[in-house]
Amino acid sequence: MLVRERITSTGIHAVLIAYSMLALFPLVLIVINSLKSKKAIFRDPTGLPVGEAFSWKGYASVLTNSDFPLYFGNSLIVTCVSLFLILLFGAMASHALSEYRFPGDTFLGLYLILGIMVPIRLGTVALLQLVVDLNLANTLTALILVYTAQGLPIAIFIFTEFLKSVSREIKDSARIDGLSEYRIFFEVVVPLVRPVIATVAVFSMIPIWNDLCFPLILSPGEETRTVTLGVQQFIGQYTVNWGAVLASLSVAILPVLIMYVIFSKQLIRGITSGAVKG
Amino acid sequence: MFAIYPIVESLRLSLYQAGEGDGVFVGLANYARLVGEPYWAEQFWNAFKNNVLLFAMHMLIQNPIALALAALLSIPTLKGAATYRTIFFLPTLLSVVVVGFIWQLILSPLWGVTPAFMNWLGVGSFFKPWLGLESTALITVTLISIWQYVGIPLMLFYAALLNVPEETIEAARIDGLNGWWIFWKVKLPLILPTLGLVGILTYIGNFTASFDLIYSIQGGLAGPNFSTDVMGTFLFRTFFGFQAQLGDVHMGATVASALFFIILIGVSLYLFGVQRRLQRYDH
Numbered sequence: 212m213l214v215r216e217r218i219t220s221t222g223i224h225a226v227l228i229a230y231s232m233l234a235l236f237p238l239v240l241i242v243i244n245s246l247k248s249k250k251a252i253f254r255d256p257t258g259l260p261v262g263e264a265f266s267w268k269g270y271a272s273v274l275t276n277s278d279f280p281l282y283f284g285n286s287l288i289v290t291c292v293s294l295f296l297i298l299l300f301g302a303m304a305s306h307a308l309s310e311y312r313f314p315g316d317t318f319l320g321l322y323l324i325l326g327i328m329v330p331i332r333l334g335t336v337a338l339l340q341l342v343v344d345l346n347l348a349n350t351l352t353a354l355i356l357v358y359t360a361q362g363l364p365i366a367i368f369i370f371t372e373f374l375k376s377v378s379r380e381i382k383d384s385a386r387i388d389g390l391s392e393y394r395i396f397f398e399v400v401v402p403l404v405r406p407v408i409a410t411v412a413v414f415s416m417i418p419i420w421n422d423l424c425f426p427l428i429l430s431p432g433e434e435t436r437t438v439t440l441g442v443q444q445f446i447g448q449y450t451v452n453w454g455a456v457l458a459s460l461s462v463a464i465l466p467v468l469i470m471y472v473i474f475s476k477q478l479i480r481g482i483t484s485g486a487v488k489g
Numbered sequence: 490m491f492a493i494y495p496i497v498e499s500l501r502l503s504l505y506q507a508g509e510g511d512g513v514f515v516g517l518a519n520y521a522r523l524v525g526e527p528y529w530a531e532q533f534w535n536a537f538k539n540n541v542l543l544f545a546m547h548m549l550i551q552n553p554i555a556l557a558l559a560a561l562l563s564i565p566t567l568k569g570a571a572t573y574r575t576i577f578f579l580p581t582l583l584s585v586v587v588v589g590f591i592w593q594l595i596l597s598p599l600w601g602v603t604p605a606f607m608n609w610l611g612v613g614s615f616f617k618p619w620l621g622l623e624s625t626a627l628i629t630v631t632l633i634s635i636w637q638y639v640g641i642p643l644m645l646f647y648a649a650l651l652n653v654p655e656e657t658i659e660a661a662r663i664d665g666l667n668g669w670w671i672f673w674k675v676k677l678p679l680i681l682p683t684l685g686l687v688g689i690l691t692y693i694g695n696f697t698a699s700f701d702l703i704y705s706i707q708g709g710l711a712g713p714n715f716s717t718d719v720m721g722t723f724l725f726r727t728f729f730g731f732q733a734q735l736g737d738v739h740m741g742a743t744v745a746s747a748l749f750f751i752i753l754i755g756v757s758l759y760l761f762g763v764q765r766r767l768q769r770y771d772h
Contacts, residue, residue, distance in 0.1 A: 220566075220567075223561050223564065223567065224569075226561060227558070227561060227562075227573050230558060230577065231573060231576045231577070233636070234576050234577055234579060234580055234636070235576060235579070237580075237588075237591045237592065237595055237636075238579070238580075238583075238591070240591075240595065240602065241591050241594075252600075253600070335499075335724070335728070335745065337496070337497075337498030337499045337502060337742070340498070340738075341498070417582055420584070421582075421583070421584035421585065421586075422701075423584070423585060423586055423701050423704065423705060424700060424701060428729075439584045439586050440586075442584070442586050442587065442590075443586045443705060446586075446590055456590075457594075460587050460590060460591065463584060463586070463587050464583060464584075464587055467582050467583065467584075468579075468582075471575075471578075471579070471582050
């Protein structure tokens with residue numbers, strides 16, 4: 212029996228490890244090759260970047276010959292501001308939805324679910340016209356507004372589920388203490404749902420950082436390019452300079468990777484509890 | 490408001506044709522052109538067919554793989570589950586531009602990683618530039634998409650499986666069922682609602698998210714010879730134009746609205762059909 216169990220367990224690990232390799236191999240391949248000289252990239256793609264094969268040239272040309280630092284800044288601004296707006300409005304709206312009864316609250320809830328189900332992209336055509344009419348074409352503001360609208364429904368959905376579990380007594384006792392509704396929200400409710408905020412933040416950040424569609428359509432200009440769009444254009448221009456292309460890919464992966472490593476535990480806990488509740 | 494207005498506006502625009510000022514109201518004529526005029530209909534049905542194929546392949550390949558991996562991960566005695574989980578979810582976080590290009594490089598005959606690997610396995614003669622061939626491009630793109638997005642259904646299944654009460658499993662074990670049968674007879678029926686949810690998410694993602702990957706691998710023309718064209722790329726081309734064809738706002742809006750209705754039909758079917766039945770099963 213014990214032997215059989217051990218065989219089963221080895222088999223399971225073999226399957227899981229095999230899939231892990233499949234998931235990791237492409238990433239590892241890109242990162243090690245981005246650190247190699249052009250000759251080494253072609254001669255031995257799977258070799259490690261050691262000795263003669265090692266070279267910083269790819270990274271050097273990305274950082275000096277291109278506008279990558281600028282794109283990086285753009286992405287950072289767009290992501291941070293949208294994230295801030297999503298978290299602020301999302302938390303406030305969910306607080307309202309879960310705390311107060313007002314005419315039309317069910318309808319509003321349904322409306323937001325519709326927002327999750329029907330992607331904003333379908334409105335691309337009209338959205339572009341709207342952005343042009345508002346004189347926002349090729350600005351980061353346009354992207355921020357679109358991403359906030361795109362991220363809000365799901366943020367509100369997750370927040371509401373959690374805010375419903377904040378006990379009424381705490382809020383009522385704060386009310387008796389004479390705190391204003393705003394202070395109750397910021398000083399009582401927000402600290403209680405801090406772990407959820409992290410989940411929503413990561414969930415909202417990733418699609419924004421990685422998005423190609425809206426930067427391509429709303430702000431393709433040189434000045435307002437995001438990293439994702441920048442990489443896409445860069446690849447087109449420099450297909451000859453493989454070291455640089457691979458380095459640019461690694462640079463684009465990096466921030467997401469760091470975020471993921473920091474928040475991975477919280478993120479997965481968020482997904483599991485969110486799915487359980489939904 | 491920022492989310493709903495554009496869709497309503499798209500619906501309105503789709504009822505007009507270019508003309509003076511705001512255009513001329515033409516009713517449903519644009520939709521008739523979309524499915525009636527050979528030039529449009531051919532592209533529309535081709536994109537639609539590819540989307541259906543894409544959806545079918547995701548349902549038949551991605552979701553079973555996700556379910557199997559989630560089932561293995563949720564075995565309570567498994568060591569290192571957290572590490573596997575982290576690794577499996579990693580590709581999902583990457584930008585499609587990056588993913589698309591990584592696979593283009595790996596599958597490229599120029600660089601030779603794949604041919605070398607296949608030679609090592611002794612099947613080198615089967616190598617082909619899959620992304621560049623009309624017959625295999627769509628399935629290759631699909632497999633890349635599965636590689637990237639398998640993490641999402643995986644996590645949803647995993648969460649649902651963890652949520653199956655311990656007592657139920659214990660009771661089944663006492664009844665003499667082994668791990669394999671417990672999965673099929675006890676756990677699977679209990680996570681049916683999640684299967685439904687994954688189904689509808691796959692459906693929506695298939696019509697919207699597929700644009701990014703295909704655009705970044707095959708470009709707006711969804712080559713070779715439109716063999717990977719989906720609704721998303723078709724919409725992009727129609728609206729912005731390409732090569733000799735000029736962009737057309739009204740036809741673009743028509744394609745977008747058609748897509749909106751296709752998604753709406755799927756979502757309604759799910760909400761009123763599947764979900765209601767599943768809930769009844771639940772109680």
